[in-house]
Amino acid sequence: MLNPAPVPRDPAATSRLLLTLLAVVLLWPGLRLSELDLGVLVDGSNADTMGSFVSAFLPPEHGGEFLVLLWQATLETLAIATAGMTLALAIAIPSALLATRALSLSALSRGGRPAWWTHALRWPVRGLLIVLRSIPEILWALLFVRAVGLGPTAGVLAIAITYAGMLGKVYAEIFESVDPLPARALLGGGASRLQAFFYGVLPQATGEMLSYSVYRWECAIRASVVMGFVGAGGLGQQMDLSMRMFAGGEVASMLLTFLALVLLADLLSRLLRWRFA
Amino acid sequence: MNNLQTTQTPDHAAAHGPALRLAGVDHTHAGGQLALRGIDLAVAPGERVAIIGPSGAGKTTLLRLLATALKPASGEVELLGQRPWSLTAGARQRLRTRIGLIHQAPPLPPRQRVITAVLAGRLGQWSLAKSLLSLIYPLDRQGAADALGRLDLADKLYMRCDQLSGGQLQRVGIARMLYQGADLILADEPVSAMDPVLASHTLGLLNREAQRRNATLLASLHAVELALEHFPRIIGVRDGRILFDKPATEIGPGELAALYANEQLEHTPASAPAPRVQLNIPRC
């Protein structure tokens, strides 16, 4: 039985065609602005330089002097990450205590919700933490390198500031997410806020705090290497130098070391998290 | 011999040898069990055959083998005058455009719209550019609507597959095969999710479509009454072997008893697990 009535239009047609049109219209200027040129990867003269650079990757550099340098740089990266995290913790813990609602006295009589005017201190601190973590650490690194000179100091400060923001905010949220009753009971019984924290909140929160902190330490190692490219010391700075000198073998060794470092840090962090959590 | 590009006119189908021929075909499952043994089968172009048998007898395996989804362990397979496994991959794909397998569980992505699902039937005949364009903007709405209209689903054109019932999905699968325009139609339990009235109506429709195009139709069915009602030739399969191959008029209780012996112990109702649908079926 043939249907002589006309076929209804596709209801999705308009929006799909518009979207396709939009995509096409944006694609052209996008390609122009990004100056995309896949050809450079296979271009003649470029290819020669790249080719010799990449072929120099093998064998990876393993001369005695270089290995000592590599070892030093790796240790420096680890030190930057650890020192940066320590400073970050020094800032984060007090900030988290200030920003968290878990220790609110006014919440005792309001069923857990603090009075609005008590947020006068909390919100600015929270705001500060958010600002600190929004600015990418590499930007801080760039600025600090200009301010205090090349080397690991800039990296340590950059990590300290950015990660203070991340750790502080997450700690504050962890404090709020554990069971509030012990802390409230202590506060209600007249304990000071710090006492309520140490006896009521901290025992429950330690596992999560450690887990997150160790994960962040692992990120800090990667960040330290990346920041090295703008002069903040460690493995990254050495890699940048070797790249500029087109020393492919050295770059290869350093990349391999970086991958191994990241892998080890991942294993260590999993071990610590398993052990503590 | 066979020109793949010829359209389906009544004269063409008449005398170019059997539409399909199996000789001594064996097939083994991956686990090692023998699924089909010594299958000898010949079907003339334009014939309509029903395959019946107990569960696990090998009906689906036989149909999948005929659809070139499975390669036989031994024996000869000839479909539409060609041996599919002696062809190059490209030629085999072209042969497959002429073979339409209707799956028991329609392989339709849930989020896909019915119109796209039906249009997918001709992907083998379209260029890649046309296929991709049709994904965004369906190019042959009329063709899809016609195919769906034959199954009383024209109003479901732009709905998503996950908004349809089991029976409706099976009919969309049939519509896709109709749109594909196959010369050899292989239907694996095509009406298992439909209530008896709708099932009979749909089978009648499928038969009429096959006759209209002079296509060869093989359908496997659980419900013996439906098979006897609609198909002139019945093949009984049991334990991977063809037990009988007779005209429907010669099938009696003796043959059926032999086919389904011991089935009373694990007798399953004739319909499949999909929900039943109450529908307005136009009486033709």
Place this chain on the structure above:
Amino acid sequence: MRVLSRLLIPLGLLGAVVAAFAFLQLDSAALLSRDGLTQMAAYASGFMTPDLSASHLRAIAHGTLETLAMSAIGTLLAVLLGLLLALPAAGRFGLLAQAASRLLLNALRAIPELVWAALMVLAAGLGPNAGTLALALHTAGVLGRLFAEALENTPPHPADALRLAGSGRVAAFCYGTLPTLWPQLVAYTLYRWENNIRMASVLGFVGAGGLGQMLYMSLSLFQEAQASTVILAMLTMVLAVDSLSAWARQRWVRG
């Protein structure tokens, strides 16, 4: 015994921290001295008066568009490459191809975007092209792995059925597998694009174009006023993208 081990780890951590500071020989005394602080304050004060002249703002607008283009085109390339690698990585072409593609995807992922950018600057020269390629390569590794996992959870029957009806491989994939894969594809891609906008502005620090390169230039030339405008622009862009994607996610992504 257990007490010993419970003490060991915290002691070890403490030791590591002390060693770290000792190794770096941070001259904290000099840092926090009056001179050190005044020096930093003087440097910081240069940023307090951002340059808002029309010509500089035009340059910033161009830089912003360049950064957005880098992130968009880079992510787009990554989707194509990632999808291409996800097919073998999901096991569709056999075990050997799966192992090889997974290795490649891991390598692409493990190397940070900035390192890729430095390499691409060597290959392609300074400018946004290097940044786009760097983002494309790194993100391809990330997306490829996510796509492969999604593919493994997508049934192959629809595409197989289409192949059985004579369809070519690409068409069968688009009609049979893609519809089920699509929501996850879009979700992951948008999530990475958001991240890439942040990265794109930073890649310029090694010369890969966009706002980052502008910032690096102005800092190197000690033009703090211009630099601070660029920083403001970067922050505004990141904030805008964050709120836009939060709104889009809330509006379009249902469970």
